[in-house]
Amino acid sequence: MTRHDRGRVLGKAAVVTGGAAGIGRSIVELLARQGASVAVFDVDESAGTTLVNELDADGVRASYHQVDVTDEESIRFAFTEVEERFGALHILVNNAGISGPGEPPDQVDYAQWQRMIAVNVAGPFLCTKHAIPLMRRSEGGKSIVDISSIYGLVGNADSPSYHAAKGAVRMMAKTDAIVYAPEGIRVNAVCPGSILTPLNLAKGEEDPGYLDAMRAKHPLGVIGDPEDIAYGVLYLASDEAKFVTGTELVIDGGYTAQ
Numbered sequence: 001m002t003r004h005d006r007g008r009v010l011g012k013a014a015v016v017t018g019g020a021a022g023i024g025r026s027i028v029e030l031l032a033r034q035g036a037s038v039a040v041f042d043v044d045e046s047a048g049t050t051l052v053n054e055l056d057a058d059g060v061r062a063s064y065h066q067v068d069v070t071d072e073e074s075i076r077f078a079f080t081e082v083e084e085r086f087g088a089l090h091i092l093v094n095n096a097g098i099s100g101p102g103e104p105p106d107q108v109d110y111a112q113w114q115r116m117i118a119v120n121v122a123g124p125f126l127c128t129k130h131a132i133p134l135m136r137r138s139e140g141g142k143s144i145v146d147i148s149s150i151y152g153l154v155g156n157a158d159s160p161s162y163h164a165a166k167g168a169v170r171m172m173a174k175t176d177a178i179v180y181a182p183e184g185i186r187v188n189a190v191c192p193g194s195i196l197t198p199l200n201l202a203k204g205e206e207d208p209g210y211l212d213a214m215r216a217k218h219p220l221g222v223i224g225d226p227e228d229i230a231y232g233v234l235y236l237a238s239d240e241a242k243f244v245t246g247t248e249l250v251i252d253g254g255y256t257a258q
Contacts (some may be wrong), residue, residue, distance in 0.1 A: 008238045010035030012140065013086035015079075017069055017127055018096030020047035022197040023147070026226035027093055027233050028055075028062075034234060036091065037061035039082045041075075041127075043068055061086070069096045069123030072130075079130045088138035091237045092131040094124035094146045094169075099199070100162030113161050120165040121172070128176060128187075135185055141239045144180075146173040147229075148189040150252045166191075170248055177246030186245035188236045193252025195224045219254030 014031050018024040020042035032038050032055055040062065042048040048064040055062035063085050065078040082089060100116040101108045124146050135142045151159075152166035173189040180187060194200065194214045200223070204211040214223050232249045235241055250256055 007035035008234060008240065009091065012090035012237075013037045013039070013082070013088045013138070014091035014093065014237065015039045015041060015082060015089060015127070015131065016093040016095055017041040017067065017123065019093075020044045020051055020064075022199070023192070023195060023226045023229050024093075024095040025051060026230040027095060030227065030230040030234050031091065031093075031237065032058070032060040032062065034238075036237075037086050038063075039078070039086070040064045041067035041069070041078055041096070069127060070118040072126050075126050075130050079134055083134050083137075088140075089131060089134040090138055090140055090142050092127060092135075092144045093233055093237070094127055094144070096123050097147065100159050100165060102159045104157075105160055108161055116161060117165055120162070121168045124169055124172060128172075132180065132185070136183065141242060142185045143237045143241070144173075144176065144185065144187040145233050145236045146170070146187070146189045147233075148173070148191045148248060150191050150193050150250065150256050152189070152191055153248070153250065153256055173248070174246045181245060186236075186241065188241075188245060189248040190229060190232050190236065191248050191250045191252065191256075192229050193218060193224060193250075193255045195226055195229060197226060217255060218252070219257065222253060224251060224253060 014036045016028045019028045019040035028038050040048045052062045052064040067074050067078045097120045101112045146169050148170040149166035151163035152170035170189045173187050177187040232251050
């Protein structure tokens with residue numbers, strides 16, 4: 001990874017949940033290239049440690065924290081470590097998430113539904129809860145970015161429980177934006193379309209027609225890269241977006257414009 005000198009988030013300290021792989025990793029790398037110190041929250045210790053070692057070798061101030069976003073105590077402890085390491089927090093990216101059950105609501109196992117809600121909705125809530133006090137003690141522009149989905153905007157029958165959860169994330173960002181605006185803390189959501197994550201690439205290997213079918217659903221005729229989402233997060237996290245709060249940035253190749 002080559003460090004750029006533009007410094008769009010120079011001097012800021014960031015936390016990215018689910019930051020060890022996929023979209024999260026791209027967000028971590030881009031924030032680091034643009035001058036931020038980055039704390040990686042993830043359950044995958046091997047992937048998280050490997051990423052942080054790469055960042056360290058590139059001269060980036062980075063740290064890995066083994067965090068389960070459904071475990072409030074692990075979150076509380078990790079933010080304490082972030083403050084000890086970086087002395088401040090300016091950016092929180094609530095990216096950690098899991099896919100949900102694909103069955104119709106009347107057929108969904110309640111335990112599966114609870115687990116999906118715990119990670120995708122309670123996770124951003126808990127991380128925001130424990131980030132806010134540290135942000136209050138930090139100088140400069142502060143931003144929270146919640147990763148929602150195009151299915152937080154429109155419905156679809158393929159995974160209704162997951163889509164409901166992402167709708168909750170989008171609305172939580174709007175509400176938090178209003179609550180914390182008087183303190184200068186901005187909160188926005190990013191709504192990705194289909195992205196070439198490791199999960200989707202694996203599905204493409206299992207089903208040769210899967211990726212082509214996904215491409216056909218997007219007017220641009222392509223599937224997004226994780227870095228496409230990372231650049232949207234970078235904008236919202238930076239002071240370039242100082243007048244942007246309570247909204248969503250849709251990055252979906254035109255999917256929801258149809």
